[in-house]
Amino acid sequence: MIELNCYIRGSLSSVQASADIKKLIPDAMLRRRISGITREAVSTGLECAARAGLPLDAIITATGWGCLAESEKFLNGFKESDEMSASPSAFMQSTFNSVGSYLAQVLHCHEYNMTYVNRGHSFEDAVLDAAMLIEDNEAANVLLGSYDELTPSQYGIMERMGFWRKYQSGAGAAFMVLSKEKGSNCLARLSGMEFNCENMSEAGVAGRFNCNMDNGELIYINNQMFPVASSIGFVQAADRISSGTGKVVIYNEFPGERPVISILECI
Amino acid sequence: MEELILEFKKHLIEELNLEDLNPENIDNDAPLFGEGLGLDSIDALEILLILERKYGIKLRNSADAKAIFKSVRTIAEYIRDNRQK
Numbered sequence: 001m002i003e004l005n006c007y008i009r010g011s012l013s014s015v016q017a018s019a020d021i022k023k024l025i026p027d028a029m030l031r032r033r034i035s036g037i038t039r040e041a042v043s044t045g046l047e048c049a050a051r052a053g054l055p056l057d058a059i060i061t062a063t064g065w066g067c068l069a070e071s072e073k074f075l076n077g078f079k080e081s082d083e084m085s086a087s088p089s090a091f092m093q094s095t096f097n098s099v100g101s102y103l104a105q106v107l108h109c110h111e112y113n114m115t116y117v118n119r120g121h122s123f124e125d126a127v128l129d130a131a132m133l134i135e136d137n138e139a140a141n142v143l144l145g146s147y148d149e150l151t152p153s154q155y156g157i158m159e160r161m162g163f164w165r166k167y168q169s170g171a172g173a174a175f176m177v178l179s180k181e182k183g184s185n186c187l188a189r190l191s192g193m194e195f196n197c198e199n200m201s202e203a204g205v206a207g208r209f210n211c212n213m214d215n216g217e218l219i220y221i222n223n224q225m226f227p228v229a230s231s232i233g234f235v236q237a238a239d240r241i242s243s244g245t246g247k248v249v250i251y252n253e254f255p256g257e258r259p260v261i262s263i264l265e266c267i
Numbered sequence: 268m269e270e271l272i273l274e275f276k277k278h279l280i281e282e283l284n285l286e287d288l289n290p291e292n293i294d295n296d297a298p299l300f301g302e303g304l305g306l307d308s309i310d311a312l313e314i315l316l317i318l319e320r321k322y323g324i325k326l327r328n329s330a331d332a333k334a335i336f337k338s339v340r341t342i343a344e345y346i347r348d349n350r351q352k
Contacts, residue, residue, distance in 0.1 A: 029305060032284040077316070085319055088312045089284070 001194045001261075004131045007186045008264070009141075010052030011176035011238045013231075014040050019047040025106055033089060034102055036069045041099045041147035041173040042106070048175035049107060049143050052185065056177070057139035058112035060130050061100040062122035062146040064227020064254075069151050070094040099147055112139065120254020121195070122146065123231040124262060128193060130178045137180075145175030146228035163225055167255060170226025174235045188241040188248075188264040197259040200251065209249045209263070216240050222253040230260070237264045272343045278317045279339070283310055295340045303338075311336060318342075323351030 021039060024046040025031045034042055041061070049056065074090035092098060097115040104113050112133065116125040123146040130142040150171045158164065178190065200208070202220045211217035219233040230252035237248035246266050253259040276290040283306070297303035300311070314336065318324040324346065326332060335345045 028287050029307075032286055033309075035284060077320075081316075081320065085316055087282075087316055088309045089282075092309075 001192045001263075002128070003192050004135070004190050006131050006134045006190050007179045007182050007267070008188045008190060008234070008238045009054065009177045009179045009183055009185050010048055011187060011235045012044055012048040012051065012174070013235045014044045014147075014173040016235075017044045017047050019043065019050070024050075030102075030105070033092065035093060037067055037147055037149035037171070037173070038070070038093050038098050038102065040149075041145065041175075042102045044147075044173045045099070045103045045143060045145050045175045046106060048145070048177065049103075052141070052177035054141040054177055054179065054183075056107060056109045056111070056141050056143050058114075058130070058133055058142045059100050059103050059107070059109055060112075060114050060116070060126045060142060060144050061097070061103075062116040062118075062126035062228055062231070063096055063099075064117070064119050064122050064148050065150075065154075066096040066117065067094050067098060068149055068154055072151060072153060099145075103143065107143070109143070120227050120252065120257045121230075121260045123228045123234075124193060124195065124252065124260040127178070127190070127234075127262065128195075131190060131193075134178065134180045140180045142178045143175065144178050145173060146231035147173035148226060148228050150226075158225065167223050167225035170224055170229055170232075172226075172232065174228070174231035176234060176238065182267055186267050187238040189267055190262070191247075191265045192263045194261040195258075197261055199253060199259060202251075205249060205251045205261070209247075209261075211247075211249050216245055217248055219248060219250045221251065222259075223255075225255060227254060229254075230262070234262070234264070241266050268343065268347065271347060272339060275317075275343050275346065276339060278321055279314070282313050282317055293339060295343075296338050299336060299338060299342075314342070318346065321352075322346050322349075324349050 021043045070093035074094045078086045116122045133139040233250045250262045
């Protein structure tokens with residue numbers, strides 16, 4: 001277990017986000033180049049940053065599959081033109097780090113900017129990077145988030161492969177600000193993470209960490225074909241802790257990968 | 268000609284994602300780049316793709332582009348005279 005000590009100050013999932021993107025990004029010429037999952041993720045990140053109200057020293061994003069719709073648009077256009085021409089706008093929005101780039105542009109945060117694309121533990125890798133930046137005093141406040149989408153074509157391919165008989169699908173975005181200081185708006189403390197764990201049952205995790213299941217102290221993710229599902233789990237955990245739960249253990253077992261465990265505690 | 272101008276404006280709005288505009292808001296004779304609609308070099312590449320994919324036009328000489336891309340009307344006139352589909 002890696003011991004950590006940093007604080008979640010402001011967290012938001014795309015389901016909770018409510019701000020009008022026209023107010024978040026008043027520049028119409030910039031806004032028109034942000035679509036689909038990029039728009040969902042950028043607007044969630046901007047609203048989360050606004051709620052936290054802190055000066056940011058770094059932006060770290062995570063995604064398992066990236067911007068699939070724009071990637072498909074780019075590749076389909078390329079194929080239809082017999083590989084003679086390709087849309088620059090679709091290319092720009094198909095890249096994994098487009099969300100982090102747009103956030104930096106709108107927030108004027110031209111500091112450390114990193115995107116992790118490591119399948120089912122992309123988000124946890126991003127969290128660890130943010131925590132290490134904070135521990136090394138290279139950043140005091142880090143905007144941290146994740147996003148993934150599921151296009152009809154990918155859903156269909158995975159359906160033919162039989163994935164949806166075993167796993168649940170998912171899509172969305174979640175952001176939080178991880179800070180060195182508690183401040184007055186702290187939701188929870190990130191106290192530890194463990195990578196490359198052994199597979200465990202729900203009861204096994206609860207037993208090891210002494211979780212009270214009835215009190216929502218365990219978020220057990222093991223059948224989600226949604227690479228950054230754990231980021232939604234972090235938002236839920238922070239909400240539960242700020243509502244009175246003492247601690248929440250997040251167990252994330254993405255199909256085919258070794259699990260990652262994260263522990264959030266009350267302040 | 269007016270029908271072609273309207274059709275091209277619809278392609279322009281869709282491909283450039285000009286979400287706050289409709290065809291009536293785009294002046295047929297206003298400059299497209301810099302002032303006027305305020306498009307940029309990436310939009311110029313997208314307009315080239317509209318010409319290629321929707322009308323089968325390949326702009327051979329890039330020196331001609333400045334005059335052709337002056338306004339919606341000049342582009343529509345170029346489409347009318349050179350379209351392959």
